[in-house]
Amino acid sequence: MGFGELQVDPGDIRKAAGELGKVIDKLDQDLTTLESDLAGFGEPWGGDDIGMLIGMCYQGIHDLAMECFAGNLDELEAIAEDLEKMADNYQGSEELSDIEVNRVREILG
Template identity: 35%
Template sequence: MAGFDVVPEPLRDGGTRLAEAGDRFADALETLEATLAGYGEPWGSGDLASLIGPAYRQTAEYIIGCLYVAADEMAIGGDDLVGMADAYEAVEDEVAQMFTSISGQLG
């Protein structure tokens, strides 16, 4: 049977960095939203503007919403990796304790 080795610390570090990247991405999106709102309605107020404005707002809201979902998923994935590292470490500690106990009982 083929096995694999998991080193919890790099997994935990990677998860932490991924979660932080997701948080920074969400912060950048907030800045983007504020910047876009600061532009007001540069398309004007004519007949064409009455078509452009709603289309722009709906499209921008949809895209930014999708990007927020991506940022959240990055943060959640990072947290999951940290949890995975913790779980691997806990299992390794438990198995080591079991072998120590069995070894002590065998003398």
């Protein structure tokens, strides 16, 4: 590859999308496990005034963290889908270029 050239392998892009999909699935499983583990602890801070304050703080932080984790997974899923589309676009462009080059070759004889 010389200066200014760009070489793209749609297969490599698809492979990256697939690997990212595996990571997303693992993160989703881990998040489900985390939720289950946290729920298993119950409310260990107790029911007195200080315990209730701790519980309120914990719940707010927990909810925000879970929203962030879920949002991050959604973004990663969108990136994986975009990688698939990118691979399709590169492959389609390459195929179209081949057709056009062959057409010019036929015209020029």
